[in-house]
Amino acid sequence: MDILVTGGAGYIGSVLVPLLLEEGHRVTVLDNFMYEQASLLDCCANKHLTILRGDVRDGNLLARLVTEADAVLPLACLTGAPICQRDPSTARAVNFDAIQAIAAILSPRQLLIFPSTNSGYGIGQQDVYCDEETPLRPVSLYGRLKAEVEAILLDRGNCVTFRFATLFGTSPRMRLDLLVNDFTYRAVTDRFLVLFEAHFKRNYLHVRDAARAFRHVLTNYERMKGKPYNVGLSDANLSKWELAEAIKRHVPSFYFATAEVGEDPDKRNYVVSNRRIEATGFKPMFSLEEGIRELVKGYQVIRRNSYANA
Numbered sequence: 001m002d003i004l005v006t007g008g009a010g011y012i013g014s015v016l017v018p019l020l021l022e023e024g025h026r027v028t029v030l031d032n033f034m035y036e037q038a039s040l041l042d043c044c045a046n047k048h049l050t051i052l053r054g055d056v057r058d059g060n061l062l063a064r065l066v067t068e069a070d071a072v073l074p075l076a077c078l079t080g081a082p083i084c085q086r087d088p089s090t091a092r093a094v095n096f097d098a099i100q101a102i103a104a105i106l107s108p109r110q111l112l113i114f115p116s117t118n119s120g121y122g123i124g125q126q127d128v129y130c131d132e133e134t135p136l137r138p139v140s141l142y143g144r145l146k147a148e149v150e151a152i153l154l155d156r157g158n159c160v161t162f163r164f165a166t167l168f169g170t171s172p173r174m175r176l177d178l179l180v181n182d183f184t185y186r187a188v189t190d191r192f193l194v195l196f197e198a199h200f201k202r203n204y205l206h207v208r209d210a211a212r213a214f215r216h217v218l219t220n221y222e223r224m225k226g227k228p229y230n231v232g233l234s235d236a237n238l239s240k241w242e243l244a245e246a247i248k249r250h251v252p253s254f255y256f257a258t259a260e261v262g263e264d265p266d267k268r269n270y271v272v273s274n275r276r277i278e279a280t281g282f283k284p285m286f287s288l289e290e291g292i293r294e295l296v297k298g299y300q301v302i303r304r305n306s307y308a309n310a
Helices: 013-022 059-067 081-086 088-105 141-156 179-189 207-218 240-248 288-298
Strands: 002-006 026-031 049-053 071-074 111-117 160-164 166-168 192-195 201-206 227-231 237-239 255-258
Touching: 002 013, 002 059, 013 026, 013 207, 026 059, 059 088, 071 088, 081 088, 081 141, 088 111, 088 141, 111 141, 111 207, 141 160, 141 227, 160 207, 166 179, 166 207, 166 288, 179 192, 179 201, 179 240, 179 288, 192 240, 201 207, 201 288, 207 227, 237 240, 240 255, 240 288
Parallel strands: 002 026, 002 071, 026 049, 071 111, 111 160, 160 227, 166 201, 192 255
Antiparallel strands: 201 237
16 A cells, blocks of 8 residues: 655654554655654665655645555644644644645545544543543644544545544654653653642553554554544543652652642643544553653653654
């Protein structure tokens, strides 16, 4: 299968692209390498990989690549609330306009698998699980753009969308601004952390399981298309305090406390049901505990510099 992956050198893409190549697919990556990452160098010997340095806002280039693909995985994105708030016009052009342009070009024979976010649930009800029928109430521009374009794609019908949980784990294009990755980094390097609104909950997912979810849909597209799917660890709907406790089990010297004043600008607080995708046969392979162990090891290699989207 000929697969186009926009943003294929990013945090998910640099894990996903090698997986697709191992499966024997021909993969074209379109990425502007805005973080100057070298995350796909180890794949360059594979004759089935094509890499193009370009931008999804280049309509002519995008149209040509989409037309040539059997499946399109549009990962190119300004990911996260801080970067979208800082540059809203670029966020809309990349996260909304370019996805809408892809959908307009696609024919019925082509597959579209879109990574959205479960941050669209915003502020849920205590102990009430958000499923795919729960109304979306995003609290950030990032969440709103994802929710708006997902609605357009689902109305189109011939697509699958993922409402990914907060990702964690090591990747060739590492990110330290994700919650588990950030908290573990602080535990390893600073040994302390002050938590704001420590009772806020969210769901989590290893980046390798995010990549596996794309592979799962590619082989089950006909029975899964036309629906959104929450994708996360069903045993990891955790508060920030519970997450810090999990990290402390691996870094015993880690000290954390709750701030008496102040608030977290990220107001997301919800628990999520992942039953719909589990019913299709998909189950995550990598636990939160395994991810934390992996991160503790990885932070002996890297130190904070360009490893973030914020």
